Amino acid sequence: MTDVTGTNGELVTADGRPLRASLARALRRQKLQALLLVAPLFLFILVSFVLPIADMLFRSVENSIVAKVLPETTTALRSWDPQGDALPGEEVYAALYRDMLIAAKNRTATRVGQRLNYESSGFSSLFRSSARKVKRIKAGPYKPAMIKAHKKWGKLETWQVIANYNARYTPGYFYAAVDARIDTDGGVTMQDEDKRIYVNLFLRTLGLSLTITLATLVLGFPAAYLLALLPTAKSNLLLILVLLPFWTSLLVRTTAWIALLQQQGVINEFLVFLSIVGTDDRPRLIHNQVGTVIAMTHILLPFMVLPLYSVMKTIPKSYVRAAISLGAHPWRAFWAVYFPSTVPGIGAGAILVFILAIGYYITPDLVGGTSGTFISNRIALHISSSLNWGLAAALGVILLGIVLALYLLYDKIVGIDNMKLG
Numbered sequence: 345m346t347d348v349t350g351t352n353g354e355l356v357t358a359d360g361r362p363l364r365a366s367l368a369r370a371l372r373r374q375k376l377q378a379l380l381l382v383a384p385l386f387l388f389i390l391v392s393f394v395l396p397i398a399d400m401l402f403r404s405v406e407n408s409i410v411a412k413v414l415p416e417t418t419t420a421l422r423s424w425d426p427q428g429d430a431l432p433g434e435e436v437y438a439a440l441y442r443d444m445l446i447a448a449k450n451r452t453a454t455r456v457g458q459r460l461n462y463e464s465s466g467f468s469s470l471f472r473s474s475a476r477k478v479k480r481i482k483a484g485p486y487k488p489a490m491i492k493a494h495k496k497w498g499k500l501e502t503w504q505v506i507a508n509y510n511a512r513y514t515p516g517y518f519y520a521a522v523d524a525r526i527d528t529d530g531g532v533t534m535q536d537e538d539k540r541i542y543v544n545l546f547l548r549t550l551g552l553s554l555t556i557t558l559a560t561l562v563l564g565f566p567a568a569y570l571l572a573l574l575p576t577a578k579s580n581l582l583l584i585l586v587l588l589p590f591w592t593s594l595l596v597r598t599t600a601w602i603a604l605l606q607q608q609g610v611i612n613e614f615l616v617f618l619s620i621v622g623t624d625d626r627p628r629l630i631h632n633q634v635g636t637v638i639a640m641t642h643i644l645l646p647f648m649v650l651p652l653y654s655v656m657k658t659i660p661k662s663y664v665r666a667a668i669s670l671g672a673h674p675w676r677a678f679w680a681v682y683f684p685s686t687v688p689g690i691g692a693g694a695i696l697v698f699i700l701a702i703g704y705y706i707t708p709d710l711v712g713g714t715s716g717t718f719i720s721n722r723i724a725l726h727i728s729s730s731l732n733w734g735l736a737a738a739l740g741v742i743l744l745g746i747v748l749a750l751y752l753l754y755d756k757i758v759g760i761d762n763m764k765l766g
Contacts, residue, residue, distance in 0.1 A: 400741060403734055407459075410459060416440075417443050429500070447471075447475060462520075500528075549719045552701070560641055568653040606629075631711065632716050640704060651692040664682050667680065709721050
């Protein structure tokens with residue numbers, strides 16, 4: 345490109361265009377090309393990550409089904425005091441009758457019954473039965489007719505639940521996710537002791553995830569150290585053994601641990617053979633927290649070894665030799681010189697293993713029993729079996745918040761900038 349000076353003294357290109365405008369145009373073209381190159385990745389992240397999380401956030405508070413199926417009833421209930429002692433008036437029952445007629449015709453009564461059944465048992469059968477009997481009601485007064493159709497329409501608690509959960513958005517799922525509930529009078533109270541499961545599940549998930557992370561660090565650090573010290577040919581051979589589990593299905597590996605850990609399994613039979621334990625004193629290694637920790641430590645161990653190895657490989661061996669030559673004991677040289685250099689790899693491996701562990705559900709479901717399952721197992725249950733997607737979304741949002749909080753805490757204490765993968 346040849347630059348010349350225009351009539352006004354401004355530099356121009358050979359075709360007479362101002363140089364500044366030509367450079368800006370070229371820069372825009374480069375930015376557009378870069379955008380087109382990253383557009384497929386951006387769309388993939390948007391579709392597979394951002395939109396599902398946004399949908400989960402929305403489902404955790406969305407509650408439009410009650411107002412959608414019972415529009416006249418929810419409107420009429422606004423003039424009724426749910427904290428009082430009197431049942432709603434005739435106008436509310438008349439609105440309920442009209443809504444139930446439409447719901448019975450559209451077959452949507454069971455949907456609102458299922459939604460309210462999450463908050464108080466019996467609503468599913470109430471709406472299913474009322475949808476069948478409401479067609480027999482020909483004229484008012486509708487209050488005694490609806491109570492005759494089902495006696496629960498004459499109970500104050502029924503109407504209080506409908507009044508508390510007829511808004512389009514509700515915090516009820518989040519209350520349930522922390523073992524609380526909205527009272528019939530609109531207040532928030534904790535569930536009975538025998539019904540409090542989610543807080544304990546969150547604590548168990550965090551505790552077991554930290555235990556698994558620590559176990560992988562204890563087992564993975566010596567393995568990574570050995571890989572870093574060996575010659576390249578031998579370290580590559582051992583690295584294949586580390587990567588070997590990735591060539592086997594997760595389900596197959598978990599099933600193998602079931603065969604190893606059960607009461608009549610390989611490990612217990614071996615302990616009996618060595619007379620370490622008696623035939624009737626076999627330790628329980630499966631369907632508890634022990635089985636979960638053992639199986640998941642094996643499954644997640646490569647995710648700790650690989651970051652550690654990639655960092656240790658870059659540490660010059662001359663550092664430790666120099667410390668020893670200056671009079672330091674080999675152990676002192678290792679802990680004072682070598683180990684601090686591995687902290688970025690420890691941080692990368694720990695946060696990788698912890699985040700993977702906290703969301704696992706297949707392995708805990710198969711080997712964890714009732715005491716070794718994670719909160720992710722309960723989320724999967726609500727999505728696939730109970731179909732309580734709102735509660736599953738609320739549990740997922742809380743779990744996501746916990747992970748983000750721990751991530752920020754890690755950044756505050758250690759620093760994300762100090763985390764390396766090699």
